[in-house]
Amino acid sequence: MQKTELIARVAKESGVSQVEASKVINKTLDVIRDALKAGEKVTLTGFGTFEVRNTAARTGTNPRTKQKIQIAAGRRATFSAGTLLREAVSSKKK
Numbered sequence: 622m623q624k625t626e627l628i629a630r631v632a633k634e635s636g637v638s639q640v641e642a643s644k645v646i647n648k649t650l651d652v653i654r655d656a657l658k659a660g661e662k663v664t665l666t667g668f669g670t671f672e673v674r675n676t677a678a679r680t681g682t683n684p685r686t687k688q689k690i691q692i693a694a695g696r697r698a699t700f701s702a703g704t705l706l707r708e709a710v711s712s713k714k715k
Contacts, residue, residue: 657698667705674699 622630624646632642653671656663662672678694702710 665703667703669703669706670701672699672701673697 628639628643628646631637631646632639635642653663657671657673660673662670664670673696676695676697679692681690681692682688683690
């Protein structure tokens with residue numbers, strides 16, 4: 622599902638215009654992005670958690686040349702699925 626399809630579906634299922642749904646979805650994504658940039662964790666109970674994790678510098682291999690390369694330390698955005706989402710996707714019910 623693409624973002625435009627998500628907006629159309631949210632608009633249809635909530636009974637609002639696509640413009641309104643687009644504003645809400647875009648603002649939600651902006652707030653999540655800004656919180657992650659600030660180092661905060663965003664938890665949506667039952668859905669999952671967005672957070673930033675620091676990665677250490679490490680040695681990697683260029684797959685084309687097989688040469689060793691240095692990969693710099695960095696920050697990565699991660700998502701961990703919540704229990705309800707994991708169960709819904711795996712079709713397991715408690």
